[in-house]
Every structure is written in C-alpha cells, then in structure tokens.
Amino acid sequence: MVRIELSIELRYDVGMPGGDFVFNIHCAHTASQTVHQESLQISQAVTPQVFTDEATRNRYLRLHAFPGPLQVNYHAVVDLHHHLAQPDQVPEVPVSNLPPEALNYIYPSRYCQSDRLGAVAMAEFGALPQGYGRVKAIQDWVRSHVQFKQNTTNSTTSAVDTLVDRVGVCRDFAHLMIALCRALSIPARFATGIDYGADPVLGPTDFHAYVEVFLGDRWYMFDPSGTAVPMGFVRFGTGRDAADVSFATIFGSVLTQAPRIQVAALSDPAGLWEQPRHRPEAISTDAAMVALA
Amino acid sequence: MVRIELSIELRYDVGMPGGDFVFNIHCAHTASQTVHQESLQISQAVTPQVFTDEATRNRYLRLHAFPGPLQVNYHAVVDLHHHLAQPDQVPEVPVSNLPPEALNYIYPSRYCQSDRLGAVAMAEFGALPQGYGRVKAIQDWVRSHVQFKQNTTNSTTSAVDTLVDRVGVCRDFAHLMIALCRALSIPARFATGIDYGADPVLGPTDFHAYVEVFLGDRWYMFDPSGTAVPMGFVRFGTGRDAADVSFATIFGSVLTQAPRIQVAALSDPAGLWEQPRHRPEAISTDAAMVALA
C-alpha cells in the first residue's frame, strides 16, 4: 500500500456577471484507491454540487461563483493498492473478448484521431509480439520521438499535431500514445492526477496526464512523458482524452492563477507503507468493472 | 403514437482469417421508444453478443465472423411516443443547472471540435434570444450554408472541415450543428436511425444521422440536413459523434455491400396511430434520465 497526501489550491478572479466551474479534482473512489480523509474549502458562500459519473467513477465539483476572488482548496489522504504483474504475463485482448466498458476506448476522440494513425501504428508496431511489451514499445516510441517542452502547445493541440510537430507536454504525450494504441484496436484512455516525483527542474508540482491501457483483465498505467512516478499517481479522472477530464472547465470571464499543489507519500512508523518508485512490473489500479457474460 | 416497421439487411465478404464486427442497429429501449417485436438473423453459425451501454442505452451487437459471406438481417416493429412542446416554451439550461448526463455533451469530440468554434458561434448566434429558437437558428444556418452532396466527404471529415468546405452528407451536417451548439455550452449529441421520409431522389432508404439537443428537461430532435422526417426516426444510438455510434465497426479484411433498408409507418384500422409528418412543435423522445439532486 502507498499512502499519498495531497493538497490543491486554485485561485481565480471572476468577472461580471459571475462564472460557472466544473472541477475534476476529487480523488476517484475505486476498488484500488481509498480516500482516507478529504476536505474541501471554497472562499465564496456558494453551494457546490459534487456528483459522480457512473461510467467512469469520476467525481465532479460544480459551482456558480460570484464576481470577485474565488479560492478552492482541496486536501486528501488516499490509499493506493497497486496490482502488479509480470509484463510478459499481460496479454492484449482481442476485440471479440473486450468487455463493453473497454470497447468505448478503441474509438477516436477529439485529441486522439486514431482513425488516421493506422498506417503509422502498423508500420512501427504491427510486427511486434502482442501484449504489454508492445504497448510499452508504443510508450517508449512516443517518449523518444517527442520533445518535452513547456508552452509549445495549446488546448487545440491533438495527437496528429504531436506526431507532426514532435513537441509538447504530458497531455500531448498521452494523446499520441492513446491514439497509437487505439489505431491497433487496443483500448486506451486518458487519466489525470498529480506529477508525483517529477524533477523540480520542470517547474513546481503540477497536475499530470498519463495513460491507462486495457490489457488482460484490467487497466494498466503508462506515463509516456516519463516525467513522474506512476506508483504515486492518485487518480482524479479518466476519459477518452483531455476534453473529458479537464481539472477545471470554466464558463465566463475568469482570470486564472497558477495552481499551488503539494503531494507527498506518507510513511508509517512500522515502515509497512511503500514509497513510490519506478519499477519494472506492469502496474494497475483498476480492474475491469463489468465482466462480459 | 407512431408505429414504425423496419428491416435492415447487411451483407459482407469476410476475408482471412475472419473479422470482428460491432453493430449498433438494434432499436434502443427508452421510455419513449418501445420495441414491439424484433428479430435478428445471422447467416453464419456464430454466437452474437448483444449488450446495452448503461449510460446511453445503446444496444450493441458483437460477433466474430468466419471468412466467407456474412449476412445480417434485423427486423423490428417499434412504437414511438413523442413529447411535443411549443418552441417558445422550451428554454436553454444554464451550465449550473444541467443534469450530469447532459454535461458530457458540451465538450468537444473527434468530429465536433467545438473548442475552435466559439467565435463563429458567438458572431452568428450570440445575440439571439436563448431557447429552442436559437438552436433552430443554428440548424437552419447549417442547412442553408452547407450543400448536401453524396461522396464529397469521408470518415475523417469533421465539423471544422464542413465549416470550411461547406459540403457533405447528413453525418457532416449533424457534426457541424453539434459543434456550434457546444461552442455555446448547449449540450448536443449525435443520434442515428433511418432516413424515414427521405426523397427517393437522394437514393435508396439509408441510415441517417441527426442531432439531439438538451433543452428544458429533455433531449429534442433536430434534423440539420433536412432530408427526412424526424417523427419517423427510430433511434439506434446516441453518442458524442459518429465515432461513438457507427452502424458497423469492422475489424479485419472485409468487403462491404450497400445495405438494404426498408422503413414504413404502420396504420391501425381505427386510424389512431399517427403518420410521421413535419410539424412545427419541438419534438422529443427522450427525457433526462437522471435528475440532479
């Protein structure tokens, strides 16, 4: 077990006549991720709604803010129970055997135009043995072919752009890896959390985007940008791509300040809790929810 | 009530070593759409799976076919109970009040890049009174600015393309209308059925794509290509765009023949069943499923 403590501070200046926010900064409730402790503070006297999407287990916070400053503070302590597997024991699943919940993730989406990447994916990865190793080869290809560089992309940048321009941030790495997987009919989805373990050279602790791929009987984690340590990822949301799981979707005239985020792995006196580290096994925090009859 | 009888015949030549199919040609089970009678015939001795997506109520048929000819015949008789409303009584819903199930449909998707259409949408429709009338204005704008022409677009064509190229088929009209609605934070989704009432000049009876927009407390139907009669639409599937609800997604080396489709509205001796016709009211076959607490 890994115990992670995190805190997020978001600050905005809301213009007239107010603004609507949909946040996805609550830790998801899953079989492998238990929220031990959680608190939310909002600087304005608003009535927030927190609701859970049944299909993804994502938890959303929605609120209507008044003009003026808005500050949202979220704090949580979360326990992660990782499923580990030997990479060579984790197979790809033929389309005919995919559970329906995974089937949705082989289709193209806004930022992952897998319908256009069939030829590239087949040329680069078509001849590799199927399984976890092939997906890791996709991850490694993306990591070695794309340069990580801040402020080179924007909210319209897609996997096709990244394949051409070869530069971007974690979100762009994730989109390209997802699109390449789907082009081979391997279900892949976009996941969000915090960049636990990232090199401070890259900047202050920030939100992070990574990838989950359905292999065997569950979703395995991949971090194509390679900037953080997957064992420390607390999951906020999963979706087809960044369009589904923004940390904050904002409606109205709002100025946004940089988030302040802290994350740490806790230790118990007995030393039983693990510390996140890079490890060679396949790592999952999400079994398939629905078995196919 | 409208009673529709439909039959669909799909024929393929499946190459080596066989192919996987995911069909979405089963009529959805909804509160307003009752499947009175239904049958499915498959020419190969395969074991099809039929499963329902909980979030959308779409019913999918999946099968693994052997090399050789494959024929799928689906026949259904369906009762439609339309909700009608006066257009001027149907309001837009502020983001803060949208039910979560609708919230998913304000984000961009593969073929509906609403994130790029904010300026166009605001310039053309931003000053119009909110409500059903504004959405109808969007529909009419798309219909009058895009030319309906077969074989001008393909499976990669998106709303941005259609905004530029101004030509396409029903699917393209739907994508552009959806993207424009979402650019104004109006939830809109892609719906599929059969082009009931289409002019035979456009070709034989075919599958059809149209739009549902969340207004008031339910999803209202719009037919931006204007080629068919919405009251006769039996719904197969809804999704973010065509990526979610293809009639047939095919994996493998497969030759496809043109579908043979028949659709008719039935009459009862007492003359109580309605015949589909163009009508001025707002029409819905789908109330919101989940009310927000």
Place this chain on the structure above:
Amino acid sequence: MVRIELSIELRYDVGMPGGDFVFNIHCAHTASQTVHQESLQISQAVTPQVFTDEATRNRYLRLHAFPGPLQVNYHAVVDLHHHLAQPDQVPEVPVSNLPPEALNYIYPSRYCQSDRLGAVAMAEFGALPQGYGRVKAIQDWVRSHVQFKQNTTNSTTSAVDTLVDRVGVCRDFAHLMIALCRALSIPARFATGIDYGADPVLGPTDFHAYVEVFLGDRWYMFDPSGTAVPMGFVRFGTGRDAADVSFATIFGSVLTQAPRIQVAALSDPAGLWEQPRHRPEAISTDAAMVALA
C-alpha cells in the same frame, strides 16, 4: 506625390556557431516608388549581399553573422506616386485575359489555401457584381468577421485557420482575403511594409502586411485589417503569402528583440506633397509589368 521617411532598427543575439539572415527590408524599386535616399548599417564586419528578384522586384539582404550581438539599421526616404481610379471603373479581368505575371497569383499557397474556399467564396460573394466593389466586399467581410488581437496566432496559422478561428493580426487578415480572392480566380498577393498611420493603441510602429489585387491593368492596394493608411505604405516585398516575404528569415540559434521602427510623411515648404489619408478611390502603386501580346 507622397514622400515617406522611414528607419528600421533590428537587433539580435546570435548564438554559436553564427547565423544566416535573409532580410526583405529594402524598399522595392518600382515605377511608382522611387528611393530618394537610402542607407544601411550593420554592426558586424560582414559582407552583405543585396540582390533583386526579377519577377517580384523584391530586394533581399543576405548576410552571415558571427556569434554575438547584431544590429541592422536601415534608413530610407521614398517617393510614392499613386495611381488613383474610380472604384466603379476598375473591372475584374477574366482568366483568359490575365497577364502571365498575374496568373501565378490565382493558385493556392502555404497560408492561402484557396483550393478549399471555393464554396464559401461563391456563397458570400458569387452573386455580387464583378469588379473593384466585389473585392472591397471581400475585404470588408474579412474585416468584420475577424477580430484583431495580438498574440493569438503564430507562424503556422493559415487562411483556413483564420476562417475557423476568426481572430488574428494583419498577416492573418491578409491571408484570408487573398485566399477568398483566389477562390474566385481573382489574382491576389501578399505585400509588406510599415503600418503607417496605425493607432498607437495597437502598440509601437511595426511592420505591416496588406494585400494587392490585380484589377483592370494593375495591382490595387487593400488593407483588410484596416489598421493603417494605405497611402503611406512603402512597399518592401510582394509574394504569394508570408512564406515568400518575411522581413527576416533566420537560420541558426538567434534571439530576436523587438524592432524599432519610425515612419513619417514629409512636407515640402510649398505644400505640394500629399499627406497620406484614407480616401475613397482605388489606389495602386504597381501597373502590370508585362503586357500580354
């Protein structure tokens, strides 16, 4: 006659192992534009080459700079002899009568994909009477449909992007107007100069991009962004689009500082020289160079 004095100061920090520059900041020599006085200063002891492209009359300055600071100062006094015409006397020219030099400017180019804009151009302008007035209608349409906003676009932004996103700077306005003209087989080219007369609110005096369209027997000036006064435009270069006539094309690792530019219209004691002003006539500074036999 209008006499313009201008000075340009460009400053760079050239990295190892040096850099190559191609500038297009020399005033073109044309029948209507006479360079009265001109000087060039370069802070490094390099041997610059200045050459003239025969087809466009553009003058290019090329130099190889050493690592370290580089400063280029150009100063000129230029006389402009404007040809004025009544708009209703300026016809479009059928393709069969275009001089070959104009024919090159009806084809699509990097940033002006006129091959995709035929439908939009026909829908918006196809029914208008041909002639200068139709081209002005295109200019006015671009000006009213696109928002001028700094830092919204970059060096890859094209006319198709601007048609979709509806925002940009002078270069983007020019590209969209050019593409729409070419889509109607009206020759249009990209021209560069200085934004004489621009509102200081938009920032310090800067380079400017505008449009020349072939009508009647010559190229007429249009300023689709509407931010400056065409009578004050000294022409540096013309080309198919910004790819042809950058002020500076830089090869190597070079940091660029903002240019310092001054431009003024001079007056003579006798008051014979005109002062640039907005005027209703069609304005040209370039007759066709080559008459078709």
Place this chain on the structure above:
Amino acid sequence: MVRIELSIELRYDVGMPGGDFVFNIHCAHTASQTVHQESLQISQAVTPQVFTDEATRNRYLRLHAFPGPLQVNYHAVVDLHHHLAQPDQVPEVPVSNLPPEALNYIYPSRYCQSDRLGAVAMAEFGALPQGYGRVKAIQDWVRSHVQFKQNTTNSTTSAVDTLVDRVGVCRDFAHLMIALCRALSIPARFATGIDYGADPVLGPTDFHAYVEVFLGDRWYMFDPSGTAVPMGFVRFGTGRDAADVSFATIFGSVLTQAPRIQVAALSDPAGLWEQPRHRPEAISTDAAMVALA
C-alpha cells in the same frame, strides 16, 4: 544523349458558357533539354496563347474553349543531355552561398509545409553527413514509409497529411520529400513530366511528379515514388509544388476524360543514343541559371 518521343491526348467536354484552360504540357526549353520537333493540335477553332515564365522556363498554353468537346494533342521529340556526378562529390550548399533562384525553394508552400517538419527532419536526418547522400536518404525514407496506392488522396492532400496517413501517389511522395528537404534548408522543387519506364501494373502511361534538389551548382533529380526511370523524364514544369505546375488548370464546368499518353526512347542506327536506365550517379538536367556575384 537520350532522345524521347512523346504524345499526349487530352479530351474534355466543356459545359456552358465555355471554359478557360491553362495547360503546362509543353516541354521546357533548357540548356539540357532541346525540343527537336513539336506540334500542337486543338480540336476547336480557338486562338491559343503559349507563353514562357521567365523565372522557371515553364511554358504555358492558355485557351478559352467553347461549349462542347475539346481535344488537345501535343507531340514532341526531345533531346536530353544529362549531367552525371558521383554522389559523394555533390555537396549541400550553405544558405549563405545559395544562388537567389534556389533561395525561393527553401520556404514552405501550399502542399509542402516545411515550417512544421523541422523536428521530424532533424530527428531522422539531422545527424547524417551533409550532401547528396543525405538527400537520397530522405528520398529513401519517404519511399519506404509511404505506400503507393491510387485513389487514396485528392487535390487538397499535403505533405503533413502524407506524413500522417502514409499513403498516396507520386505527387504526394514528391510533396513530402520536398517538405523534408526544405525543413533542413535544402532547396527542393516539384517537377512534372511523364512516368517513363513505369510498371504497366500501375496503369497506363501517365503524367508524373518528381523532385529536383539544389546541390553543388545545379538541380539534381529524385524520384521518391520510385515508379519510373529519371533518365527518361522530359520536363514540363518546375514549381514550389503541384499548385504551380498542374498539367491542366481548368476554370468552368468541364468534364475530364483520362489522358492518353505515349512515351518512348528512340534509338539511332549507330547506337549512340542512350536508353534510359536506373543508374547510381546523381543526375541533373538543370544547372543554376543565375550565378551569384
């Protein structure tokens, strides 16, 4: 010397009220290509104009056709004098030494968006030794990464599309190779001719697109699609890309039939004329026209 005889038959049905045509099917007059004999027949009683673009030496035929059938027959016998060089003796030319005529061909164009391909080009070819061999490596990369397949692309397909989709015809191979060269500041241009020596399996003899790259002191030929024999290429036109040198640009409502083309290498009794064949040397038919002072 190689002597080539070729004939081209183009047939159209011109709709009301007639149409304009600009053809580029005349063999260029260059130092290395001598037109021994030439004839042109046009089925309508029109007055064609033939003019030469000074910058490119391309010869254009323009005519205005009446409604009804139009047939254009062109026949020529052409002598080609190839310049051959040892590949390892053919260097790249630094930007500072490029003749101005070549400088135009390092900028992006409609179908060759070299401004976006810098990262791919540097990653794939940046570490290779400069010279003919590096350009050949680009050609070979394109040939091995793109699949030749008829009817997969259209008139809007660009180098960026081909890099993503990895499929196309000779024109698409040429555009991608050109864009990759320019991304490395190597001048490259689009050239048109006839696919001499093409495998009949690919279809009847057709027009062909290939590439010329400026190396050393002249333009060398490359055939990235690898479908024909460069020594047999009679040059019609060169330009930045296909936008500049279409075989036929048509204005109006015109139906086009497939061209009928014949091409053959002639032999003299003494056996002195060469027969085109694949050969290992670098081949050029065009020295630089303008030397830089």
